[in-house]
Amino acid sequence: MLKIQSLYLEMPNGTGNVEILKNINLNLEKGKFYAITGPNGGGKTSLAKTIMGIYRNTKGSVILDEEDITYYSITDRANKGISYAFQYPARFKGLTVSDILKVAAKDAGHKDFKKLLKAVGLCPEEYLERQCDSSLSGGEIKRIELATVLLKPSKVVIYDEPEAGVDLWSFEGILRLIKDHHSKDIITIVITHHERVLSIADEIILMSDGEIKEMGQRDKMLDLLKYKFRCDFWQNCEEGEKDDIRCFRS
Numbered sequence: 001m002l003k004i005q006s007l008y009l010e011m012p013n014g015t016g017n018v019e020i021l022k023n024i025n026l027n028l029e030k031g032k033f034y035a036i037t038g039p040n041g042g043g044k045t046s047l048a049k050t051i052m053g054i055y056r057n058t059k060g061s062v063i064l065d066e067e068d069i070t071y072y073s074i075t076d077r078a079n080k081g082i083s084y085a086f087q088y089p090a091r092f093k094g095l096t097v098s099d100i101l102k103v104a105a106k107d108a109g110h111k112d113f114k115k116l117l118k119a120v121g122l123c124p125e126e127y128l129e130r131q132c133d134s135s136l137s138g139g140e141i142k143r144i145e146l147a148t149v150l151l152k153p154s155k156v157v158i159y160d161e162p163e164a165g166v167d168l169w170s171f172e173g174i175l176r177l178i179k180d181h182h183s184k185d186i187i188t189i190v191i192t193h194h195e196r197v198l199s200i201a202d203e204i205i206l207m208s209d210g211e212i213k214e215m216g217q218r219d220k221m222l223d224l225l226k227y228k229f230r231c232d233f234w235q236n237c238e239e240g241e242k243d244d245i246r247c248f249r250s
């Protein structure tokens with residue numbers, strides 16, 4: 001179980017401190033697949049980074065399997081089994097894809113890397129000795145990072161917008177890998193704007209303005225999201241647009 005209790009995050013924004021996460025409370029259960037969604041700037045990535053220890057919460061606690069990890073470093077949290085696939089993974093000049101995979105796997109053999117690269121849709125012969133630098137496209141680097149996450153034994157895996165930069169044809173394959181990697185021993189959390197990901201989650205969490213606005217079982221949440229989207233869309237329409245829509249509907 002991953003428990004997040006009364007969690008707050010503040011960050012400097014140039015003129016002072018701004019509250020980015022407000023009173024986040026979550027009890028995430030082993031074996032469940034969670035999707036976090038919501039408008040841009042709602043705090044999804046900040047929450048993921050706080051769970052991973054990249055950002056330090058100003059108040060509240062993070063508890064993994066009854067162990068308080070609030071003050072643990074990123075490395076300690078990674079050793080405890082928390083993995084995070086970044087929305088925009090970093091490049092590492094001077095390291096090859098194979099080097100990166102070795103660091104992630106520690107003792108996995110070359111053969112495993114080939115299989116893994118194939119699974120994430122990259123030809124091993126072409127990519128294993130390639131530099132992990134800016135010559136890789138956004139989609140390629142996302143796949144390499146996904147491979148590193150899949151290599152590690154994890155208790156909690158957070159994927160931050162796995163759809164970002166990945167073409168529609170490959171996305172289904174990547175989603176299948178994420179699904180296959182999920183098990184009764186893992187808490188999977190996917191941050192997403194993609195309805196396809198929402199459709200396979202057990203539970204959906206809606207975040208906005210740094211808060212959890214709603215959370216619940218998938219089908220109920222999908223109905224709620226569709227309703228909310230229709231309402232927001234209608235509210236934000238100019239009067240002329242509303243007339244066009246009424247006209248189009250009739």
Ligand SMILES: Nc1ncnc2c1ncn2[C@@H]1O[C@H](COP(=O)(O)OP(=O)(O)OP(=O)(O)O)[C@@H](O)[C@H]1O
Binds near residue numbers: 020040042044045047
């Ligand atoms: N390091 C930082 N310093 C200051 N403000 C930050 C920092 N990181 C994030 N923020 C701010 O926190 C808010 C939440 O950002 P966050 O990236 O968590 O949102 P998000 O829900 O993941 O958005 P998106 O859907 O666009 O990825 C935004 O207003 C953002 O500008």
